[in-house]
Amino acid sequence: MRFLMLNWRDPRNPLSGGAERVTLGYLSALAQRGHEVFWFANAFPGCTRAEVIHGVQIVRGGRMGSSIFAARSWYKTQPRFDLVMDQHHGIPWFTPWWCGTSHVSYIHEVLGPIWNAFYPWPLSWIGRTQERWTHWLYRNARFWTACESTRDDLKRHGVRHVSIVRYGVDTVALPELPAKNLTQPVRLAVVSRLAPNKRIGEAVKLANVLRTRGIAAQLDIVGGGEEEPSLRSLVQQLQLQDCVHFRGRLPEETKDALLRDAHFLIHTSQREGWGLNVIEANAMGTPAVVYPVAGLRESTLHQRTGWVSAAETPKSLADGIARLLAKPDLYQTYRINAWQRAKLFHWSRILPAACDWLEALARGEHHVEPAELL
Known part of the structure; x- marks a missing residue:
């Protein structure tokens, strides 16, 4: 045919x-x-x-x-x-x-x-x-x-x-889930085109909110696009050069390794068809913390495979991360659930x-x- x-x-x-x-x-x-x-x-x-x-x-x-x-x-x-x-x-x-x-x-x-x-x-x-x-x-x-x-x-x-x-997704889930404790500095990852609708600046502001709460964090931004200059300016404005890193476009193996090492994938898009990188991160044993928008509500199951924030604000994202820092066993449950579910996709x-x-x-x-x- x-x-x-x-x-x-x-x-x-x-x-x-x-x-x-x-x-x-x-x-x-x-x-x-x-x-x-x-x-x-x-x-x-x-x-x-x-x-x-x-x-x-x-x-x-x-x-x-x-x-x-x-x-x-x-x-x-x-x-x-x-x-x-x-x-x-x-x-x-x-x-x-x-x-x-x-x-x-x-x-x-x-x-x-x-x-x-x-x-x-x-x-x-x-x-x-x-x-x-x-x-x-x-x-x-x-x-x-x-x-x-x-x-x-x-x-x-x-x-x-x-x-x-x-x-x-092409990403094959890890054959075994390696140990990964949720400790500070909290390792955050963003994998996205740096486009206006992706709102990557919200993830940068999240790093700032965590810092004001006394929570050390490192944010890796993977991807490129027209918003990169303005995002770099925001990082300088908030004096986050020591904890926000622009990694550019990475080969798949390098990206998977970064996702495997991260504690959370952060997704702040206005809306998505699904959120492929959520499942890719889950396959690496990394849950996502996302905004409550179309697509991301489906790819991340709230309080099962990750955290869907109550509002579209960096503060609300930080609330979810802080809660899981206080309940490390719950974080491990999310990791296991996310990893197992990723195999289905x-x-x-x-x-x-x-x-x-x-x-x-x-x-x-x-x-x-x-x-x-x-």
């Missing part, structure tokens, strides 16, 4: 992130089953027009504002696809009105307040309004997402049919049922729901 994914970015795009990682996971698994799998994405400076990544045929064309037209022109030259996957990132590809075959809309999160992080008013208002309008326009289309928060957001916007397929467990479902859609079996693994 022939499958097509439409997404603004592909794995080689400098702005690619978790969405592209999980998309490649699904598509490469379909390719391994012998299907023809294509991924159409925006072109970017220095890119090739076509290449193959893990068996997936990447095709690039157009830029922001023109790639839909480039995709349609290319699509007309192709043999019929059995399933077209229309990935939404604020603005979709409007495939129900031009693809002429089975299609499914794939979405990670409803952006909502994220528009405010990237655009000033009135552009942010326009973005939020068109997103709600687009979902109403797509109300009869089948959607596919990873968590209940996104499903509920879509239904509030009028979408009628949303299926949940969990994300997987390895791709080897997620992909077979996900691919079965996508194949059913490609055969026109639109009544079929994905198997519930978790």
